[in-house]
Amino acid sequence: MSTNGARALSVVIVGAGFGGIAAAIELRRHGFRDITILEAAPRLGGTWLYNTYPGAACDVPSHLYSFSFAQRRDWPRLCSGQAEILAYLECVAHDYGVDGLVVCDTQVTACAWDDERAQWSVATARGHSYAADAIIIATGQLHQPAHPRIPGIETFAGQSFHSARWNHDVPLSGRRVAVVGTGASAVQLVPEVAEQAARLTVFQRTGNWLLPRRNRPYPPAIRTLIERVPGVQAFRRRFMFQYGEAITLAIRHPATIGRLLRLRSIAFMRWQLRDRELRRKVWPGYTFGCKRILFSSAFLPALQRPDVELVTEAVRAVRANGVVAADGTLHEADVLIYATGFKSNDFMFPMEVTGRDGRSLRDDWAAGAHAHLGITVPGYPSMFVLYGPNTNTSGGSIIAYLEAQAAYLRQALTLMRDHGAGGIEVRPEIEAASDRETQDRFRGTAWTRCDSWYRDEDGRIVANWPGYMREYLRATRELDPAQYLLTPAPRPTVASL
Numbered sequence: 001m002s003t004n005g006a007r008a009l010s011v012v013i014v015g016a017g018f019g020g021i022a023a024a025i026e027l028r029r030h031g032f033r034d035i036t037i038l039e040a041a042p043r044l045g046g047t048w049l050y051n052t053y054p055g056a057a058c059d060v061p062s063h064l065y066s067f068s069f070a071q072r073r074d075w076p077r078l079c080s081g082q083a084e085i086l087a088y089l090e091c092v093a094h095d096y097g098v099d100g101l102v103v104c105d106t107q108v109t110a111c112a113w114d115d116e117r118a119q120w121s122v123a124t125a126r127g128h129s130y131a132a133d134a135i136i137i138a139t140g141q142l143h144q145p146a147h148p149r150i151p152g153i154e155t156f157a158g159q160s161f162h163s164a165r166w167n168h169d170v171p172l173s174g175r176r177v178a179v180v181g182t183g184a185s186a187v188q189l190v191p192e193v194a195e196q197a198a199r200l201t202v203f204q205r206t207g208n209w210l211l212p213r214r215n216r217p218y219p220p221a222i223r224t225l226i227e228r229v230p231g232v233q234a235f236r237r238r239f240m241f242q243y244g245e246a247i248t249l250a251i252r253h254p255a256t257i258g259r260l261l262r263l264r265s266i267a268f269m270r271w272q273l274r275d276r277e278l279r280r281k282v283w284p285g286y287t288f289g290c291k292r293i294l295f296s297s298a299f300l301p302a303l304q305r306p307d308v309e310l311v312t313e314a315v316r317a318v319r320a321n322g323v324v325a326a327d328g329t330l331h332e333a334d335v336l337i338y339a340t341g342f343k344s345n346d347f348m349f350p351m352e353v354t355g356r357d358g359r360s361l362r363d364d365w366a367a368g369a370h371a372h373l374g375i376t377v378p379g380y381p382s383m384f385v386l387y388g389p390n391t392n393t394s395g396g397s398i399i400a401y402l403e404a405q406a407a408y409l410r411q412a413l414t415l416m417r418d419h420g421a422g423g424i425e426v427r428p429e430i431e432a433a434s435d436r437e438t439q440d441r442f443r444g445t446a447w448t449r450c451d452s453w454y455r456d457e458d459g460r461i462v463a464n465w466p467g468y469m470r471e472y473l474r475a476t477r478e479l480d481p482a483q484y485l486l487t488p489a490p491r492p493t494v495a496s497l
């Protein structure tokens with residue numbers, strides 16, 4: 001402890017994806033030195049390390065899907081692929097000197113707050129324990145693959161894997177491949193797999209709304225313009241930000257603006273889907289924008305290939321030699337790929353998180369995850385969640401949210417440090433009020449009009465922020481100290497003096 005009462009804080013960050021790296025950079029820039037990032041994987045990268053399926057890319061343009069403080073002018077195309085995004089994150093982590101803070105191959109199993117010592121104890125699967133004054137849980141929403149529960153799934157005699165754990169040792173060329181799911185990952189991988197496989201069967205449970213995205217490499221003149229002419233990059237970023245806000249506008253107003261964007265989607269899908277029978281099978285039956293709008297100009301043409309079949313009957317069972325649909329048809333397959341999404345509502349679980357007075361986050365979130373601005377939870381001092389409850393975006397860049405969250409938690413830690421406090425905790429009434437307001441703001445929006453991964457089992461929307469990016473950035477810009485409780489630091493014991 002310093003003579004003016006300020007404390008040097010130790011911080012453990014769980015997860016070295018975009019969130020964990022953003023937080024480490026922000027804290028380093030503001031004088032926090034004692035930072036450790038624990039990462040289960042062998043390298044940093046998070047979702048961009050794990051999702052290596054063919055065609056994996058971010059459908060958010062790179063000028064927006066990148067840190068505001070680390071803009072690149074030489075992106076080769078509008079939306080970057082997985083390898084480019086991973087390389088970008090590694091490069092930024094290196095440039096800002098935080099890559100060396102990452103402890104890899106270290107899975108965190110539990111975080112427990114010690115009331116007496118006013119410290120977190122972070123336990124790992126290898127049996128190590130880290131003590132920290134504050135923890136940042138940056139595991140995000142999309143890190144645990146969701147495997148469907150299908151009778152007989154274990155009896156499949158071929159090779160099977162999840163899209164987020166692609167097995168690159170399995171050849172697809174000349175083989176019969178089945179893909180379950182038609183979400184954001186599937187629309188990217190299906191056209192690529194169709195190119196290789198002898199036959200491809202795609203199992204669709206719900207047809208989705210699509211908008212075009214061709215994503216060709218920039219012509220040299222455009223690349224040069226972006227690279228050389230000052231302001232072009234910044235203009236593009238602002239434009240894409242506003243484009244994202246327009247998508248949110250459509251989702252928030254399904255009967256008006258939503259209808260207009262829906263018309264754009266209808267025209268595009270009709271134009272691409274020449275086969276009437278296929279059009280009928282693919283057509284979505286839910287309000288535009290309720291589930292994630294998918295951007296691809298390659299998915300629907302792939303479905304129309306003679307060697308691709310779209311099955312809209314439910315998946316009833318898996319057998320040794322293929323997948324049985326609800327009508328009893330066996331669709332034979334050598335390789336079975338689950339593009340079935342993530343256990344997004346689990347957030348950091350199964351990690352055990354124990355707060356003040358031994359309370360369990362699993363119990364506190366039993367009726368649905370909630371946190372003030374998606375970041376702080378009453379009863380869990382000096383704990384911050386990144387990409388937490390109600391901070392997903394359907395029309396924008398999650399990196400903008402992560403940067404805002406990193407700056408917000410840095411303000412909290414600065415407050416705690418400058419006051420020599422033992423902990424900082426959001427006031428329960430503040431969190432309850434902000435949660436009510438968040439949930440109220442979903443009323444009348446497209447998000448409430450179908451079932452999606454944004455909702456938990458009770459239908460509560462726990463994934464998404466209900467408003468615009470600009471609103472979230474405004475709400476998190478300045479932490480209001482009146483909304484927080486600072487708890488005293490423990491008195492030093494004789495032994496530690």
Ligand code: NAP
Nearest residue numbers: 057058059148181182183184185186205206292339340341
């Ligand atoms: P997802 O959107 O949750 O899609 C999962 C798909 O699997 C859906 O079509 C779902 O059908 C289907 N499914 C799940 N269980 C099934 C079962 N038992 N039987 C048949 N079908 C089943 O997952 P994802 O495609 O991996 O995408 C998840 C999120 O990751 C996205 O929403 C997005 O936020 C992010 N992502 C982003 C990008 C990008 O370019 N920015 C790319 C990929 C992923 P239902 O629709 O009927 O549930």
